[in-house]
Amino acid sequence: MIAFGIVEIFCSQIPDFDQQWWLSIVAAVMSFAYSTIGLGIGIAKVAAETRKIGGSLTGISVGTVTQTQKTWSFQALGDIAFAYSYSLILIEIQETLKAPPSESKTMKKATLLSVGVTTFFYMLCRCTGYAAFGDLSPGKLLTGFGFYNPFWLLDIANAAIFIHLVGAYQVYCQPLFAFVEKTASEKFPDSKFTTKDIKISIPGFRPYNLNIFRLVWRTCFVMIPTLISMLLQFFNDIVGLLGALGFWPLTVYFPVEMYISQKKIPKWSTTWLCLQVLSIACFVITIAAAAGSIAGIVLDLKSYTSFSTGYQFSYNLKKARETKLYGLKTLLVVVHVRKM
CATH class of the missing domain: 1.10.287 (Helix Hairpins)
Structure with a gap:
């Protein structure tokens, strides 16, 4: 985690790092690499080692966990909801597309294809992982020591995860960095701390403009979540809680309301009712996932010591x-x- 934080501090100082054309290609390749490795090892474990399919349609059984844990095991819904956080950067992605054809048409086709392929592929990974380990499936299949062999292949997979997350971190954070720095420069236009750039010569490259405010603000920003992640190493529960908190309001409610307003859909019409039912159903899922994740965190805290x-x-x-x-x-x- 410390190593990841150091890498992110360095990458965060590169302006518009998230706009690099090659970043999405690297992320796609890395994601495909570690997912394929996890899928392949899961199939191999079932076919060659255990020779039986673990788990059941009803999920983890009482005995492996307590009845209370079984009842509150809704954080899996939050983990799934977390995958929808990509919707927050759809506009950022759309702004990088060329026209014609119009960005909206390209984005619709790209979203439909990517969501379909991703859903199919990740469902295969999860199903094979559950078939391989059953009730003992770790939350993090590759990094949670679900697999042990072959070591070199797992090292490649974990390296791919690391590289993928380095880029993903910047894609999500760079727009926030830019917003804060723009706001600070507008509020304090006469402050050298926020506006002055120091040119640093780099042999073979263009001079780098070092801004002291950017250096301090971005470094502090990266250090805080790094410290929090070291304190609270509850991967699935934390991801489930974050996914639940961001899923309904940002991925469902606001887009649905904006669509209704933009298309001027009449109230109590069939389309309006269907959209509201969808929104309410997703809200219920969000509440269940948040409750399950909070319950999981409370249980984890009872037996966990920081660092x-x-x-x-x-x-x-x-x-x-x-x-x-x-x-x-x-x-x-x-x-x-x-x-x-």
Whole structure:
């Protein structure tokens, strides 16, 4: 997490980094790479190792978790809802498209194709992962030590995840950076701290304009969520909560209301009723997902110590013994657990 934060501090100082034409290509390749690896290993584990399909249609069974945990296991809805956060940057993406044809027509085709392919592919990954591990499926299939072999392939997958998230972080944050800096320069036009640029010569490249306010503000911004993520390492629950909070208002409610206003859809018409039913249904999903994620975080806090990962290494050691992975990897885990 510290390494990721350092990389993001560096990338955040590059103005308009999110507008680079190659960034989307790299993100797509990295996403396809680690998803394909997870899908392939899941199929291989079912076909060659376990030779049976784990899990059930009713989900995780009572016994593996308590009845209370089973009842509040709605955070999965939040995890799914988090995938819809891409809608927040659709306008940013649309502004980069060439015309003709009109940006809206291109965007409709691109959105339909991308959402269809992504949904199909990720559903395959999740289904094969659940078939491979059943009730013991980790929240993070690749980084949560669901798989152990082959190590080199998992290293490639995790590197792809890292590279993908570095770019994704900037795509979401750069518009916020630009907004804050523009607002600060307008409110304090005579302040050298916010407006003065220092030219730094870089051999072989154009001079870099170093702005002190940009350096301080963006660095502090990256450091704060990095620290929070180190304190609260509840991946699925946090993602579920964030997904739930952003899903209904930003992805459903406001777009639906704007569409109704733009198209001047009459109140109580069939179309208006259908859109309102959709909005209410998504609101119910948001409430359920948020409640389940909060319940999961409360349960996690009861047994969690900040900046401590000893419990995770103990789990890894158990899994290593079950899969008969004795050797250097297991030895390193044992040593680390004892140090913890």
